[in-house]
Amino acid sequence: MLKREAADGVFHALADANRRAVIERLTRGPATVSELAAQLGVTVAATVQHLQVLQDNELVRSEKVGRVRTCQIDPAGLRNAEAWLQRQRTAWEHRLDRLGAVLDDQTKESGS
Amino acid sequence: MLKREAADGVFHALADANRRAVIERLTRGPATVSELAAQLGVTVAATVQHLQVLQDNELVRSEKVGRVRTCQIDPAGLRNAEAWLQRQRTAWEHRLDRLGAVLDDQTKESGS
Numbered sequence: 001m002l003k004r005e006a007a008d009g010v011f012h013a014l015a016d017a018n019r020r021a022v023i024e025r026l027t028r029g030p031a032t033v034s035e036l037a038a039q040l041g042v043t044v045a046a047t048v049q050h051l052q053v054l055q056d057n058e059l060v061r062s063e064k065v066g067r068v069r070t071c072q073i074d075p076a077g078l079r080n081a082e083a084w085l086q087r088q089r090t091a092w093e094h095r096l097d098r099l100g101a102v103l104d105d106q107t108k109e110s111g112s
Numbered sequence: 113m114l115k116r117e118a119a120d121g122v123f124h125a126l127a128d129a130n131r132r133a134v135i136e137r138l139t140r141g142p143a144t145v146s147e148l149a150a151q152l153g154v155t156v157a158a159t160v161q162h163l164q165v166l167q168d169n170e171l172v173r174s175e176k177v178g179r180v181r182t183c184q185i186d187p188a189g190l191r192n193a194e195a196w197l198q199r200q201r202t203a204w205e206h207r208l209d210r211l212g213a214v215l216d217d218q219t220k221e222s223g224s
Contacts, residue, residue: 008127015123020196027203073204078197084132085194091139092185 006057010081013057018042019050023059023073030072033062118169122193125169130154131162135171135185142184145174 013019018040025031025039037047051071054060059077062069125131130152137143137151149159163183166172171189174181 007132008129011123011127015120015127017120020119023200024203027200027207029207073200075201075204078201078204082194082197082201085190085197088135088139088185089187089190089194091136092187092190095139095141 009057
């Protein structure tokens, strides 16, 4: 179960096009902060802020070696958000299936 | 493909515990605005505002008959958000698989 506050954070983190662009880039492999800033076309300072939000919500991990910080995907956040959405869709589809079954039964009864 | 602005909106809509509670409720079946307000423990006016955000992002549909507005799930928004997350996770997992294959090859080569 995705806890209330964790869910607020992870969906808030995903509600920004630049932060989603970072995730899309990192699914293809690790990148340094400078590389991510260059790709986004924003300052390193702005990129660091976005990365902080992503790290706080378990969407990105980073490691500093010497002066270079390298980032990679943290799968926990993506999995949590996806699981919540999947649960809602599944619950809704099951309800439709049950409704369909009830309608089928009624059709059979009225036909017999 | 989830368009940039649509994705901003749908994830923003999901980044609120009350709006997620509305979705969780509606997956079990339609509900009136008053019923949703009672469940959330907030005013009807606040509920209407949340519903507007959910409707704008294709997460909820509503229909007014007489003086009663009834809401139900709109699956489009859930599917779009889930599809974006699924693409990121799949891309990341494929990358891990490829890395694993490279490491296996190197192990075999060094062992032969």
